[in-house]
Amino acid sequence: MSDLVLGISAYYHDSAAVLVSDGRPVAAAQEERFTRRRHDPAFPARAVEYCLDQAGATLADVSAIGYYEDPALKFRRVLATYLGAVPFGLASFRDTLPGWWTSKRRITDVVRRELEALDRGPVPEIVCRRHHESHAASAFYPSPYESAAVLCIDGVGEWATTTIWHGRGTGLRPLAEIRFPHSLGLLYSAFTYFCGFKVDSGEYKLMGLAPYGEPRYADLIRRKLIDVKPDGSFRLNLRYFEFLRGQVMTGRGFEKLFDGPRREPEGELTRREFDLAASVQLVTEEAVLRLARTARELTGESRLCLAGGVALNCVANGKIVADSLFDEIWVQPAAGDAGGALGAALAVAIDRGAPRSHAGTGLDAMSGALLGPEYGDEQIAGYLAANGIPHRRLEPAELDAEVARAIAAGKVVGWFQGRMEFGPRALGARSILGDARDPRTQSAMNLKIKFRESFRPFAPSVLADDAKDFFDLRQDSPYMLVVAPVAEAARLAVAPDPGLTGLDLLKVPRSVIPAVTHVDGSARVQTVHPRDNPRYHQLLLALKRETGGSVVVNTSFNVRGEPIVNTPHEAYTCFMRTDIDLLALGGFLLRKADQPEWREEVDWRTAVPLD
């Protein structure tokens, strides 16, 4: 009889549920995928139900529930913040205290009530694990390593914002921490806010903007905003940040320092935003590298595990890899708070005696991060028939060959196969694919599919065996969380043109795979192994037979502002709302040209909020 532990993260952002069986995750999903509300913070009722259904279990079969933070401790930090902000901060106090007083500080009661309401059996004991411990557990326990240094960096949990641990076997020992309000995540979020993006979801855009700019504000940031010691420890200068007293990140201090008011959301991007992005990215990378070095010194380990929201900064991760400080790094695919649910479940499971049977075998325990719902061909067939959707059914080899031919011919293909990914990246289960070789792919996919800003590059998947031909990557990157330079052999000579600035730089082909090459010659790579995703691996082999190369544009299957699609219906809807040419839905191929006219009651472009 397996020992089941259910992990839950909720109420801040990226709610999720994860079911762990004998120390191994067997089901995991973010609530947003079911409710279709991006970064949904609500209690993950549907994700919990999915996890139980996937395992054929009820709550009676679950030994314990792990919750990803300690609400009482977090409340004490919130109180300390109110006290520290006096005599300012009334508005924040008035707006946020009631929620804390009535429910947030007693989350376990709320979680128990929510679970009881699911009517899936008696609710077992609910154990709270601290936020950073949950991150650390999600980083180390599923990693392939017997032992490793563990570094967790985020905005803030209860108090800790940056922690170093030593993972050995089934143990995790905390070694050092930095506490709120000193936080790299909050620093990055402050700049995200100041550059007009949404906090907690726009950081990624700021990172993508950085290669367009010059880090001319980096010195100012180091002198005025954050003091980083040689060992990576740091303090912020709180005079410049509003998050202690107000509900916005920055105020007049930033405006004075950085030549004017913050950029309005959706406003025009100027030189200043490019340069601010480049500057904060550089300072963040410096801090992260020093932190990694300290982690190495404190543990003596040659492997590093990463988690926490800042571990989603794949450019910084790439710098750690390139630094060769560690033999290898492993980043938890759900490095943000959704992964906290996984970490809490694992921490509880390990306490209950679960083994790490995969450790030392070279394999991780994430099953390629393919832990979400799947829809079999019979189910899909039923959906297609019920809705009169024109389609053809093909054998996998035929399907792959046709999809490969379409990609090679410049078509954009929706790829819906198998179990949905856990974590923010699409990894070839819910992906939109395109030809990486064509210089037109980037703008075509941007405008036709994502209806999004054009400055953000796309990212490649490549067969793990071929990665070295195209990228300077010292190790695997199965979860697309490491950025690496495109290899010399794949680059094109580019005559410098000082007249080109900003977004025009993106149109210049810099490599034989221009669609996935950023303006600084880098790419966010996914290396695909047959053991992680055999179906996707087969497709890339077919693409290689067709074109001679296995690099493909892999972007997430969704329109801008919505979460990645989960069900066949959501995939079909996205297919019909956009100019995707072909949809591979399980064993079925759908051509756009064959489809009936698409009609919706509401203009979805106004209904789906911008991200």
Next chain:
Amino acid sequence: MSKVLLTLAYFLLVVPAGLVLRVVRDPLRQSWSARRPSYWQTPPDPGR
């Protein structure tokens, strides 16, 4: 909770307590120190 109640609580309880604490010790006001080689803190006991 009414706005009035919260405002009263803020100025009658939170502000005085906060001002006193600022004199005694203030965990949120740590300033930069060129003398210190490091800002690392020891993690508290896990104490579950």
